[in-house]
Amino acid sequence: MLIIIVIGCVTAGGPANIYRINSEGHRLEIFNMDPNPFARNTFWTVTFGMSILWISHLGIHPSSIQRFTALPRYKDAVKVVWWFTIGLNIINLFSIVIGLLLYARYHNCDPLATKLISRTDQIVPLYIMDIAGYISGLRGIIISGVVCSSLGTMSASLNTISGTVYEDYFSIFSSKRPTDGQASFAMKVIVVVLGLICVSLVYVVEKLGSIMQTVVSLTSVSNGAVVYIFTYGIVCPWGTSVGALSGLISSVVFVSWILIGAQSAIAEGRLEFPGKITSVDGCSSDLVTEIVYNFTQTYEGVGSPVVTDGTVPLIYQLSYWHYVTIGVLVGFFVGLAVDLIFGMQDLNSLDPDLIAPQLQRFVLEKQKTTSNDSVKKDYTLVKLKSDNENEEIN
Structure with a gap:
């Protein structure tokens, strides 16, 4: 990322020129304080949605808990979280800078409109080829860095899920405790099966829109339900297993219903989110045809508009950042209702x-x-x- 930023700044004419181009293109939108829950990315939607997502990732998820419990002291776990926070903010800052560089490069020749790329997620590889393609070996270094970081994350996640699946499901069916070798072999088989499922789902995910919205939407189904059930157990000691499981199932079903409806509308073109203004005025003549102008964007306002054909229910137009919050709220509502109806835990016992x-x-x-x-x-x-x-x- 640092290599891309340095070369990009030099190519774009320095930070001052990058700032000017992005400011004129309405890209420097720091805080969007719109309280509308249907607005896609605002201060409020991101604050509430990301807070619950990070609670799920750091406070509950097995991949984090396994690392915390591997440390000798509680203070060491706290230090790990602080270092993680610093590193994450640095990575986010680098991502923002690269975004500014991308617009500075393509502000007058949108590669999506000219069909140089077919998805917005492809713009970073295009940018790397564009500004650093002449440097021998650099493209290989960048690609290997991306692949290594991706494989590292996938490896840790698959190992975590494998251990969890083995302990919670497979080991309970065994009449005697397996040896370490047998357990290791079983978890390796689970990793292979999960890996094949992940690879096969690539063909599904590529049809679901931008990668950011897809990831947040899909993970919200489980994250909202898991945050609910842990929080319910902590703050509601009078809750019962019947109420907790009822809320868990209701949360997953309700958020899945919203997700499937919204993604179906997006895939069918009935629900769209036009981007901010783009242009092809600076493109070479061989890239510009009359039809290209139909793919440029014209919106200059704050945020991103939500455009429908009138057939999409209002619930499907809700910002994807709210899915995880809805999952938590639905779980609590159903869990408390069930416990009130069928009886609560006796605190005296x-x-x-x-x-x-x-x-x-x-x-x-x-x-x-x-x-x-x-x-x-x-x-x-x-x-x-x-x-x-x-x-x-x-």
């Missing part, structure tokens, strides 16, 4: 260790004041001696 520390003083105080001698339960504290023998303390 609940082990205090199962209650979040932040809630214990409120819940346990209620236990103490509402319980009587016939329902009181004495909990035994266990202190571990140095010789590994247990000593009971009243």
